[in-house]
Amino acid sequence: MTDKFTKEIVRMRKIEGQARGIAKMMEDDRYCIDILQQFSAMEAALRSTKMKILEIHTNHCVEEALTSGSKADQKEKIAELVNLFGKMGK
Structure with missing residues (x-):
């Protein structure tokens, strides 16, 4: 487990529990x-x-791409974000 995602992994485990709880509520005809x-x-x-x-x-x-000086890396990261925001907007 990487340090940068530790809190988010814990949070996802809680969300996983929420999903199981919802399924149980449905099974119990709540x-x-x-x-x-x-x-x-x-x-x-x-x-x-x-x-x-x-x-x-x-x-x-x-940030790493922006400070690297590599135009290709910068364009790639910007394109990824634009693509992501396009998908999130749907």
Whole structure:
């Protein structure tokens, strides 16, 4: 496990538990609104974790490319971000 992702890996394990909890709620035929509220909580946790990973990427990979002086690396990292934001917007 890399140090830069330690907290996010822990968070993903919690989200994994949330998903199992939602499945159990469905198996137990729990009230739909309660299930949907748990989905909202899990989605919020995923969004938060996703944004943290984006921050890590920007502060490590993108920054490294920008300071490297390599135009090819810089263009590649910028293209990756543009592509990612395009997918996130859908």
